[in-house]
Amino acid sequence: xxxxxxxxxxxxxxxxxxxxxxxxxxxxxxxxxxxxxxxxxxxxxxxxxxxxxxxxxxxxxxxxxxxxxxxxxxxxxxxxxxxxxxxxxxxxxxxxxxxxxxxxxxxxxxxxxxxx
Numbered sequence: 001x002x003x004x005x006x007x008x009x010x011x012x013x014x015x016x017x018x019x020x021x022x023x024x025x026x027x028x029x030x031x032x033x034x035x036x037x038x039x040x041x042x043x044x045x046x047x048x049x050x051x052x053x054x055x056x057x058x059x060x061x062x063x064x065x066x067x068x069x070x071x072x073x074x075x076x077x078x079x080x081x082x083x084x085x086x087x088x089x090x091x092x093x094x095x096x097x098x099x100x101x102x103x104x105x106x107x108x109x110x111x112x113x114x115x116x
Contacts, residue, residue: 040089
């Protein structure tokens with residue numbers, strides 16, 4: 001009886017270590033995806049700032065004689081559209097599940113189902 005209990009305990013410990021290794025591996029992958037997301041967002045912010053600073057001044061200066069104050073509304077609409085596109089890209093990355101632990105969660109669920 002003690003030998004079988006020891007075998008069961010050893011098996012449970014092996015299973016737990018296996019799941020822990022899988023979780024560590026997936027966390028490494030999630031970390032890489034999160035780093036890519038942060039870098040993409042930071043570059044988008046920097047590019048947006050430069051675009052705002054240089055592009056707005058240049059376009060407003062060149063178009064002021066022809067359009068007057070309406071050029072300011074046009075520029076605002078263009079920058080809002082650019083911001084919405086960048087937000088959509090970031091949400092798409094999150095929606096694709098690149099930051100989730102799908103394999104680990106599936107294995108843990110199957111372990112739970114097997115034990116219960």
